[in-house]
Amino acid sequence: MAPTKELVEAAYQALATGDRAEVEKYWAEDMRWLVPGNHQLAGWWEGLDGFFGFMEQVGKLSGGSFVMTRSAILLGDEWSADVSHNVGTRVTAKDGSTSPYDRLEIDVVHLLRWRDDKVIEGRGAIFGDGTTQFNQFWSQLATDATRVGA
Template sequence: MSQPIPITPELVGEAYAALASGDPATVRQYWSQDLVWLVPGNHALAGTYRGLEAFLDFMRKTALLSNNSFRMDPITVLTNDEYSADVTHNLGFRAKTPGDATSPYSKLDIDVIHLLRWRDGKVVEGRGAVFGDGTTRFDQFWSQVAADGTRTDQ
């Protein structure tokens, strides 16, 4: 019987680095084909993504909507035998934001916690948690915005 793969902060960092690499073979080393990912909020990207391809499509959309500026800077990682929780500082700038650069829709600058469940060294489930006024800013940033600054979708 094989030993379980220990979930460590280093493993979590490697999984995110694999995701950032964009290389499908590297991503599959850390992210399960049957991944389920929950994006919180009230915006077009919110919802549950089932399967690695659906999750990667979501990631491509975030890159497109942020003109590849979206990033998650790690703050700390907690782990046990089945879960990891990572705190990140998320920063991004919305592509083609109407109005001036001071619009609440143009910049995302929040702290987030991602709760990941692991099996056999791969992420099988994930969800994000955004707190306080960060939830409003998260929704505003990812929502479609009309030229007059109003949200055009939920």
């Protein structure tokens, strides 16, 4: 069965709860997620446990500030694509100061593949200078809170 707009929204709302039982209603145990870029979170996250690990890191690194707001959802036979506005903040220096890389505000497309009303694979796509912003935002920090690998 093809995904619906309501199903896509319900899947993202389940993620927002952080409740594993709720998430399992919409995200398959054997799912995989590809994070684009060249930074510490980039690459494939395998299985629901891996995906939860990814989301935990996003929350930790952004101090819980990372938010995705969907503005459009496109649907196909076993696919959905959503356009999301992603916003987050990282305070990195011990004195509370920030760098230009500590604020993220970009538009992203998530391509989701569905089976039996559950997401089995997701991929993110970022365009233009959003890719650079994303890489810098998630770049690693040295012990003195300076950025490395940006």
